[in-house]
Amino acid sequence: MTYLVGLGLGLSLIVAIGAQNVFVLRQGLRREHVLLVVTICTLSDAVLIAAGVAGVGAAVENVPWLVSGARWAGAAFLLGYAALAARRALRPAGETLDAHDAPAAAASSGAVAATCLALTWLNPHVYLDTVVLLGTVASTHEARWLFAAGAVTGSALWFAGLGFGARLLSGVLARPGAWRVLDGAIAAVMAVLAVSLVAGA
Template identity: 70%
Template sequence: MLLAGFGLGLSLIVAIGAQNAFVLRQGLRGEHVLAVVLVCALSDALLITAGVAGVGALLQQVPWLLVVVRVGGAAFLLAYAALAARRALRPSGDALDADAPVRRSTPGAVVLTALALTWLNPHVYLDTVVLLGSVAATQGDARAWFGVGAVLASVVWFTGLGFGARLLRPVFARPGAWRVLDAGIAVVMVAIALSLLAGLA
């Protein structure tokens, strides 16, 4: 059950999304990486635990709550997409050269952004609380181990993504690479925001 939870958890977390894009960018910049990894991994652990405990069934009984989260999440993602698009179109030079001094964000701002990208994203609730919770409910007495496996998958993924991103720094020593990354982040954010709003129809 541990491996089953690890496998399903990893398959859901690895998908490209707003959270992963942010962790990757922070890892490339070498900026407050540990804080970002801890926020994402601990948040996932809380959500997975809630799902395994059966909170997903309660969420399905309160549909208006997911509507509120969808709208708020879409608004935040569109705003973040606009910032990423601005960086792509008008780079400020603060992070284009991996070896040059960069204009660093404050730890508080980085942590708040990581929290927002995690907790304002309805897909996180659907994947961890509802989907993982539903599968865990079929595991009987072994569902706790299933949940532990899913939590471990989250920790391994975010740690690898955040701290492993440094291996790509030679690629991002070229200014154009950062512009492509920011453009890609903007596109991903807009696509996720639109999918959230489309789900309201």
């Protein structure tokens, strides 16, 4: 169960539309260095999640009352994400993904890797999601490393599906309505997880 909770929360956080996901999608549509991009994104998440679980877990062992605070803080954070996703679903900015917007010349693997690393490690939200939020929620579970394993699995599944399955979604992702449905689903999942987190306090 702990593994599945980690998997669910990891997926719900990582699915949120952002520059990194759009980049992975574009690389998938171009069939350009997809394995490299998926590997960088997945390993980066694994490192950040492990750091969060290790750091917050150690703190909770020394200060037990942090568990209760962690539940409420995590729930508030999830509800905030749910609200933002719901707002994007109700008031879309017209996000689309055109399969024909790729440049004529393929970028080098070094350039693609550098861009992927920058989008991953220079994004402040990645630290809030993986190190702070996932680490905090993991600390509320006895088997926090099992929770972390679930979150890492979610990351690997998402990036692999996003990168290698992008060609199959090119037609759908060209329509703004698809992004509204995705954001609506993200809002619902995060709201449910927030409620379940508080219910376990």
